[in-house]
Amino acid sequence: MIEVNRSQIEEAVRMILEAIGENPNREGLVDTPKRVAKMYEEVFSGLGKNPEEYFETIFGEEHEELVLVKDIPFFSMCEHHLVPFFGKAHVAYIPQNGKVAGLSKLARAVETVAAKPQLQERITSTIANVLMKKLEPQGVMVIIEAEHMCMTMRGIKKPGAKTVTSAVRGILATDGQARAEVLSLIKD
Ligand SMILES: Nc1nc2c(ncn2[C@@H]2O[C@H](COP(=O)(O)OP(=O)(O)OP(=O)(O)O)[C@@H](O)[C@H]2O)c(=O)[nH]1
Ligand SMILES: [Zn+2]
DSSP, rough: OOOHHHHHHHHHHHHHHHTTTTTSSSGGGGTTHHHHHHHHHHHHTTTOOOOOGGGGGEEOEEEEOOEEEEEEEEEEEETTTTEEEEEEEEEEEETTEEEEEEEHHHHHHHHHHHHSSOOOHHHHHHHHHHHHHHHHHHHHEEEEEEEEEHHHHHTTTOOTOEEEEEEEEEEEHHHHHHHHHEEEEEEE
């Protein structure tokens, strides 16, 4: 894990407050730099963490059909504007050779990969690649749907617009019927 430099963040936040014409010493703002530093420590806690670590424990369970954890809520920070994007991740895989992970680990991987300055596409493909590497499954499919605050509250200002990304590997990339099954289960 990377140690966040809280005092440097505090100094930077004070400078931003001054730069926008605020008074960082007024009552309501005096503790804001501290709060923001603490918040950044939390929302960027995935920096320096390797999501592969969640897949060191594998159950020798001979289940060779679909496993899907859907509707995993996640929050991330867009690396272009440092404002949040958030939504749901759906993670599916078809194990083989008894390599089955603990279900919570799929959600932990999403949380860790999202907790740094990110792009939605990179979160999606990173999770798919980690699962392929660590579980060597027959196939993987990761779908993420998210709303980007940088498209909602500024710039193009399109609240409600959703971005959907997918990363599909192995049999789920080649077998249309298997892929359709996953998609219909996600929609239910
Ligand atoms: N591909 C991708 N783009 C993203 C993501 N998050 C934000 N963006 C986009 O990153 C782009 C940055 O574009 P720039 O033209 O450099 O910055 P900008 O002038 O602030 O862009 P506008 O948002 O169009 O005002 C924007 O189009 C954002 O919508 C993401 O997760 N993936
Ligand atoms: Zn953005």
